[in-house]
Amino acid sequence: MPRAILTMKNTAKFQLSHSKTLTSTPTPIVNIAGGGEYPLSAFNQFKHFLALSLLITFSFNAFSVDNSQQPNKEEFNKEAYLDLSKPYKQKNPQSATKKDNQATILLKEVADSARTALGSTNSGNTDQLGNKVTTSIKNQAINKTEGLVNDKANTFLNTFGAGRSEVSIGGISAKKLTYSLRTIQPLSELNANSKQLTFIQAGIASGNGNNSRRTTINLGVGHRLLVEDDMAIAGINFFTDYESKSKHKRLSLGLEYQRANFSANINRYHVFSDKKLVNGLQKQERAMSGYDVKLSGQAPYLPWAKIKGTYYHWDATTGPNIKGNILGVDIELTPSVSFEFGQENNNTIDATSYGKLTVKLPLGNKQKFTNFAIASKAFKDSSTMDLGALAWVERSNKIMVEGEGNIPTFTGGMFRGLEYQLVTSPNPPHRVWLDRNLGATKVAASSNDSAAYGDHYQWGRAKDGHQSLNSSKATARLSTITADDKFITTFSDWTKVDNNGALRVAAWKDGGSNDICPVGFSVPTNDELHRETLGTTNNSFGATNAFSSFLKFPAPGIRSSSDGIYRNVGTSLFLWSRTRTAANNNKANSFRIHSSVGFNSPSNRADGMSIRCIRDL
Secondary structure, eight states, X not given: OOOOOOOTTTXXXXXXXEEEOSSSSOOOEEEEEEEEEOOOOGGGHHHHHHXXXXXXXXXXXXXXXXXXXXXXXXXXXXXXSOOTTSOOOOXXXXXXXXXXXXXXXXXXXXXXXXXXXHHTOOTTSGXXXXXXXXXXXXXXXXXXXXXXXXXXXXXXXXXXXXXXXXXXEEOTXXXXXXXXXXXXXXXXXXXXXXXXXXXXXXXXXXXOGGGTXXXXXXXXXXXXXEETTTTEEEEEEEEEEEETTTOOEEEEEEEEEEETTEEEEEEEEEEOOOOEEXXXXXXXXXXXXXXXXXXXXXXXXXEEEEEEEEEEEEOOSSSOOEEEEEEXXXXXXXXXXXXXXXXXEETTEEEEEEEEEEEESSOOSSXXXXXXXXXXXXXXXXXXXXXXXXXXXXXXXXXXXXSXXXXXXXXXXXXXXXXXXXXXXXXXXXXXXXXXXXXXXSOXXXXXXXXXXXXXXXXXXXXXXXXXXXXXXXXXXXXXXXXXXXXXXXXXXXXXXXXTSHHHHHHTXXXXXXXXXXXXXXXXXXXXXXXXXXXXXXXXXXXXXXXXXXXXXXXXXXXOTTTOOEESTTTOEEEEEEEEOSSOTTEEEEEEEOSXXXXXXXXXXXXXXXXXXXEOO
C-alpha cells in the first residue's frame, strides 16, 4: 500500500544496503529510487506496462547494436568495476566536507546522474528511458562504486550469524536520513540435504520523509518445505509488527510458494491496537487490517526480465476501503545491476509511477552487459530449489494507518453510515463544503425539512451519542472532553476542564481527538462561516437566504443548554464554529440565523447546534 513514492521529476531516494547469504559472500546492495505521478486508468495498466517494457527492451537492444556497429562511439568501460584493493578517488575532493565519508560522497555523485536520467523521463518520452538509464546510470553509478564497502559495515553485518542480513541507509540527498535493518536466520539445521527449514526474520526501520518518527519493528517465524521433487518451496509464517511511538500493534499470517521462475506470497494482517492520538491532540489515527497478494515471475521469452504484481486491500473506517495494485517490471542490466519500474494505483489515488536501480557489490571483474535477446522458449527450464538461498518473506512491513495521510481527503460518499457529497462556494476563495449538516440523511428540500436537520452538538464534543435526537440528559458536568453519551444541561459549559477552550478548538480540527468531520475536513472557524453567510449581506441574511444559498441550510433550531428542550425548530438556524471567545470563558462563537436576520453571537458551550464541515486549505 500505500508505498512511499517520490516525484520522478525533481526528487530521488538513495539507499545503501549490505547483505550476506549462507551460500555466498556478503552481497551489499545500492538502491536508487525515484517516482513520478501521472493518471492512468486501471483498465489500461497492463497494456501500459507491457508496452513500456517492450520500449525499454528495444532501446536496450538498439544501444547494444549501436555500440557494436559504431566502434568510434564512447563505449561502456567494462573494466571499471569495484576493486577494493584500490583507494577511492572522488570526483571533486575540494567539495567534500569532513563529515562526508566515501559512501556518502559516492551516493551524492550517483544521485545527480540518477535524477537526470529518471527526472527527464515522462509518459511522452518513455522510449528514451532505456538509453538514459544505460548511459547515465551505467557510467556513473557503476564506475563510481570503488571504496563503497568499508570495513565497519561488513564487521557489523558479520555479527548476525550464518543467515542473511541487510542494512540500508536512505534519504542522503534530501538530508532526511532513514534506515532499515533486517535479517533472516535459520533455527533448524541447514545443509545440502535439508528438506525443511525453520527460520526467524526480523527487521527494524525508520519512516521516511515527514514520517521519520515511525520506527517499525518486525519479528516473525517461518517454516519452509521442499516439495514437488525439490522443484518448489512451500512455507508458512507468522509475524508481529510494532510502531514504537504510535504503539500500533499488528499480527500477520502468511503463505508462500517459490519456484525458479515464479513466487507467490499471501499475507493477512490483523490490527489489535486501538485508535491512537499522535502529537497530542493534533492528530488521531487508527491502524488498518487487511491483506495482500504478491506475485513475481519471468516475463515470457524475456529471461532477463521479471514481472511483479501486488494486490492489496486495507479496511478503513473514516473513508472507503483501500483497494489497489502495484505492477512492475524488473530488468537485469548485468548480473549485478537491475532496474525496476512500475506503477501503483488504487481507488483513492491517481496512478503513481516509480523506478528503482539496484547494484549488488562487489561486482566482480569484466561482467557482461545483458544483450536483451528474445529467447526461443517462453520460460527457462525449472531447476531444483535451495533452502539455503534464504529468500526474504515478501510482505508489507509498514503498518498502514488512516488519519495520518495514508488515505486522501474525503471526496464524497459514505461517512459513518450516511451519504455526503461536496459543494463548492461561488465566493472566493471557493472553499469546499459538505452538502448537508452532519447527521442529515438528505439535502434540504425546504427550510423545515426535518430529514435535513442533522445532529445537535455541544461545542467541542465528539460524536459520542449526546448529539442524537432526544438523547438522554444529565446535569453533572464531565471531567473530560471525551467519551459520554448524555446531553449535559444546567451549566453553560458541559465540562469542568478546558476553561479557555483551547483543547476543544484543536479537538474539532481534522484529526483532533473529537474530530467529527471526514478526513481532510474540519468544523469551520468563525471567519469561514461568516464569509459564506453574513459576509455578503450583513444582518439581512435570514432563513430564506440560508436555504437558497449553495449550502441549502435548513432551520433545525437549537437544543437548549438549560433543559435540553428543542426550540425554534423549522424557523431558525444555529451553527457552531470552532472559534472560542476570549471575553467569556463559558462561551464560543456561533451563528444565529432567524426568519429575517442573522448575526454572530457568543453562545453557551452546552447549547446543541448544527455542524457543517469545510475542507481544510
